[in-house]
Amino acid sequence: MSTQFTAVEATKSSKPTTGTLKTLAELLPFLRPYRRQFLLAGIALFIAAAATLTIPYAFRQMIDQGFSKVGEGGGHGIEHVNLTFLALFVVAVVLGIATAARFYMVSWIGERVTADIRNAVYAHVVTQSPEFFETTQTGEVLSRLTTDTTLIQSVVGTSISLALRNVLLFAGGLIMLFVTSPILSSIIIVMLILVIVPIILFGRRVRTLSRDSQDRIADASALAGEILNAMPTVQAYTHEQIEANRFSSSVEHAFHTAMRRIRARSLLTMMAILLVFGAIVFVLWLGAQAVLQGEMSGGKLGQFILYASIVAGAIGALSEVLGEAQRAAGATERLLELIAVRSPVSSPEHPLHLPVLDVHGATISFQAVEFHYPSRPQTAALANIHFHVNPGETIALVGASGAGKTSLFQLLLRFYDPQQGEILIEGVPIRQISLHALREVIGIVPQDTVIFSANAMENIRYGRIDASDEEVILAAKQAAAHEFIERLPDAYHSFLGERGVRLSGGQKQRIAIARAILKNPRLLLLDEATSALDAESERLVQQALESAMQGRTTMIIAHRLSTVQRADRIMVLEQGKIIETGTHNELIKLGGTYARLASLQFNLH
Template sequence: MDQQPETTPPTPDTGAASGKLRPLRALLPYLAPYRRQIALALLFLAIAAGALLALPYAVHLLVDGGLALPPGVDNEHRLHDVRRHFIQLFAVAVLLGVSTAARFYTVSWIGERVTTDLRQAVYAHVLKQSPHFFETLKTGEVLSRLAADTAVIHSAVGSSISMGVRNAVLLIGGMGMLMATAPGLMLTVAGMILLVVLPAVAIGRRVRRLSRASQDRVADTSGIAGEMLNAIPVIQSYLQEAAEAARFSTANERAFATSLRRTQMRSALTAFLIVGVFGALLYGLYGGVLAVFAGRMSAGQLSQTVLYVLVVAGSVAVLAEVWGELLRAAGATERLMELLATRSPIADPAQPLALPQRSGGLQIVFAGVDFAYPSRPQQAVLRGLACTLESGRNVALVGPSGAGKTTVFQLLQRFYDVDRGAILIDGIDLRRVPLADLRSRIAVVPQDAVIFSGSIADNIRYGKPAASERELRAAAAAAFVDEFVERLPDGYQTFVGERGLRLSGGQRQRIAIARAILKDAPLLLLDEATSNLDAAGERIVQAALSAAMSGRTTIVIAHRLATVQSADLILVLDHGHLAEVGTHAELIAAGGLYARLAALQFAS
C-alpha cells in the first residue's frame, strides 16, 4: 500500500493565485504517492472519452453506409450492413460502459485515499501545536476544517477533477471532429466560444472569493456549536438556552446568506457559459443544415455534426459546473494549507541534549525566569523567578489566584518558552531537551480531570499504554479506584461516556491520579489534585499520593494550605514574584503573605 506523504506542502501564493485554481497545487504532494492509480484512471478516462467520441462517427457510417445507400441495393444487403453497423455501435457502447465504470472506481478510490491522508495530516499537525494555537482558533473551527473542508476537497479530487478532464477531452475532441467536418464554420464557432469564456473567468474570481467566505462562515457556526455543547449544564443553569440558540441562529444565517451569494454567482456563471456556448454551437449546426441543402455535406455527416454538437455542448455544461466546484475546492484547500503552514514555536532543538538516566526525582532550577503569554505580551505573569528544587523533594506552590502557579506547570512541560532566563532540569536547559524525552519524565494530575470516551481501564492505561493488567490494577488500587470499580457491573471495562460524564467528579479525579501513578515519572505535578473529593476521599487519596510522591520530585499547587503543611519546601508566589520560601513553620513564623493566607483559612 502506498504511504501518505510526510512532508507538509508549502503555503500557496494566494495573491498571485487570485481568481485561479493555483491553491489546488498544494494537493500535489498528497496525490504524488498514487501516481500508478492516477495513470490507470487517466487510461480508463481516455478509453471512455475515445469511445464516446467514436459514437457520432459510427452513426455517420450507419446513416451513409446502411440507411442512405443508393437506389438498386437489395434489402438483404442493406440489412446486413445495418446489422454490422449496429454491432459496431454496441461494441463501442460496451467499451464505453466498462471503461467508465473502471474510471469511476479508480477516481473514487483516489479521492477517498487523498482525503483520508489530508485529514490525518491536518489532525496530526494540530496535535503538535502549542496551547497558544488554541488561544486564537476555536476547536469547532478546527473540526470544521477537518470535516467540511476535506469533504469539499474529496468532491473535487474524487469527482470534479476527473469530470473536468473527461469533459475537456470531449470538448477538444468534439471540436476537432467538428473542424474536420466543417473547418471554416467551426473556426468561427471557436472564436465565438472564446468570447464567451473570457468574461466567465472574471466571474469565476468572484465565485472563489465567495466560496472561501462561505467556508469561513460555516467554521464560525461550528466554533460556536463546539463551545456551547461542552457547556450545556452552565447554559441551562443560567437559563441561556434561548440566547445561545439566537447567537447560533445569527451565525447560521450569515453562513446561509454567504452560501446563497456563492450559489447565485455560480448559477449565473453556469447559465452564462451554457447559453453562450450552446448558442455558438447552434449557429454551427445551422450552418451544417445549410451545407446539406447546398450538397456540400451528406446526411451522415450532418448526423455526426449534430451528435458532436451535443457532445461539445454537454461538455461545456459540465465544465461550467466543475469550474465552480474547483473554485470552491480552491478556497477549502487554502484554509487547510493555512492550518498546515502554522508552525508551533515549541519544537525539538536542533542540537538536542538527552536528560541523564538516574533513579529518584529531577533537580529543577528556575534561573531568573520572566514570562508573559504570547496573547498578552504586555502582561508579565512571572518576574525574575529564581529558586532551586532539589531532587526528591516535595514542593508546594501557593499564592493568590493569578500569581503564576499554573504557569509554572506549563513552562515545566514546555507548552511555552520563557521570555528571559532559563529552567534547568538536572543542569540542562529544558529548551535543549527533546520534547518527548522531557514530557516522558513528567506525570500530571490536573485540577479538572480529563477523561476520554472509553473504558476505565483505557483511561488509566493512557499513562502507560503498554502496561500489564497487574500494573494497571496496582495503580488503580494505589489511587483507590478499585473501591468504586468493584461496584460497577463491567468493572474496569465500564464505559465512562464522553468526558467521563457517567462518573462523579471524585471518581474522575481518582482515575487521573491512577493514570499518573501508572506512568511512574520522576517528576509529579499535582494541580489541586484532591479538589473534587469529599473529606473521606481526600484523606484516602492523600495517603495514595504520599506513596506516589516517594522517591520522586513532586510539585503541588495548593489553595487549601492544610494539604501542604508537610511539604519539604513551600514557594509563595504573588503577582509573578517569588515572595517567600520556606517550610510551613518557617513561613508562619515569618508573618508574611503565607501567614496571612493561613490565618484566614485556618480561622474559617
C-alpha cells in the first residue's frame, strides 16, 4: 500500500520523541477540571492501600501472639486468634468499600476525560483549512479519534489508578519491610536496583513498537475508509478482490507490527517477574536461615514474606501498567500532534466588522491576486488577477478545467489565502474579517454536492439552522425540489441515506440549491449548479436561480455556455489568468477563446 505523507506526519517528523511520563503529562489540561474527583479517588485509594498493608501485621500478631500461646495451652491465645480474624474481616469490609469507590471514580474520570479529548480533537479538526484535508486521510483522523482515545481511556480510567495503588503498596510495603528487618530489606533494595535498570531500558523499545503498531492500525483504517467511500467505482471496475487483498495486506502488516510489540512486552513482563521474584526468593531464603538460627520469630518472617509479596506484586503490576503506559504514550503523541496542527487560515485576533451590505448584494474586489496550492507550489493556480464586482452584478467564469475558476471561489471563502494580492468585500480585506462573519454572507452550491445522513428537511435546513419548516419548504419550491421530495416515502422526513445514495445527481443538486437559497446570502457562488440536471429540471432550476439571484451579487462557474449568456459580465480564464472579459455578444464579436468555445457547443446542438 502506498503511504501518504500527511500534514500530521510532517508535524510528527519535525517533533522529537518525548519520554513516556512527559508525553502523558501533556494530558494534564484535560485532567485538571476533575481535581475533586481525583481527590475522592485518591482518598479511596489511600484507604484501600492502608487496609492492604495492615494484613501482614495482623498475621504476625496472630502467629506470635495467638498460635504460640495456643501451643503453650493458653486460652488467651485462642481469644487473640478470634480477635485477629474479626479484625481481618473488618479490614476486608473497608478494603471492599474503598476499592469499589476507587473503581467508580477512576472509571468516571476515564470516560469523562476521553469524551473531552474526542471533543477537543474533533472541534480542532473541523476548523482546519482544506489544505489539511488535502494531505491527511480521513481514516487517519478517525483512527486517532477512536482507537487512540480508547487507549488513553484505558490508562486514565484504569492504569493510572493501578499505578498509584501499586506505588502506594510498594512504598508502604517497603517501609514496613525496613521496620520488620532493616538488614534483609537493604539487601532487597540493592538487588531490585540491579534488576530494574535493564527493565527500564527494554521498556523504551516497547514504547517505540507501540507507536508503530498504532500507525499501522491507522493506515488500515484510512485505506478502509477510502475504499468504502468509493464502493460503486470499485465494483464498477470489478476490483473487489483487489481491494480486499490490499486491505488484507495492510491488516497483516498491522498484525505483524502488533506481534513485535506483544513479543517485546511479553519479554519485558517475563524479565520483570523472573528478576524481581528471583531477588525476593533469595532474600527470603536468608530470612529463613535467620529464623532457624533464632535471630527472628516465625511471625516476623511471615510478616516480612507478606510485605515482600506485596512489594513484588506491586512491581509486577507496575511493569504491566508501564506496558499500557507505553501504548498510551504513543496514542497520546498521535492525538497531541493532531491538536498541534495549526490551520494556515484563521480569524484575525481583532477582526473588522463588515459594513451594512448593500441591499443589492456585495461589492467584491480582487487586487493583483496570485495563488499556488500548497500541494502544487510550483504551479500558479491564479496569476495577477484583477477585477471588481458591483452590488447585484452577475459574473460568469468560463474556461477549461484547471483554469482557476473554482480557485477564485475557494479564495473568496478563505479556504486558502493568496500568496500575493488582496481580496476585499465592501472595501474590507477579507483577511481582516472573522471567518464566521465572512462565510455568513456567502452562499455556495458546489459542484460536488454534499448530502448528510439525515432527512430532506434537515439537509435543506443546514443552510440556516433556525429556519422554520415553512421556510424550508419555500426554499425547496424555489429550487424545484419540492415536487420530488413530496414523492419520497415520508416526504420531507424521508432519510436520504449516507451521502444521499437514495437521490439522483440532479436531485442532490436541487437540495444543495435549496440549502443556499434558504441561507439568503449577499453573495451567491454557483459552481456548475445545473451540470447534473436534465433539460426540464435545468429549465426549472434556472428560473429558480434567476429569482434567487435578485438582490444579491452572483458568481457562476459554468461549462455550459447556455447557462451564462445572460450574465452581466463573462470572464474567461486560462492557466490562472483572465484573458477575456465582456458580455456574451461582445465576446462572440471578439472572436477569441470564448467565441471558439461557444461555436463548439452551439454547433453540437
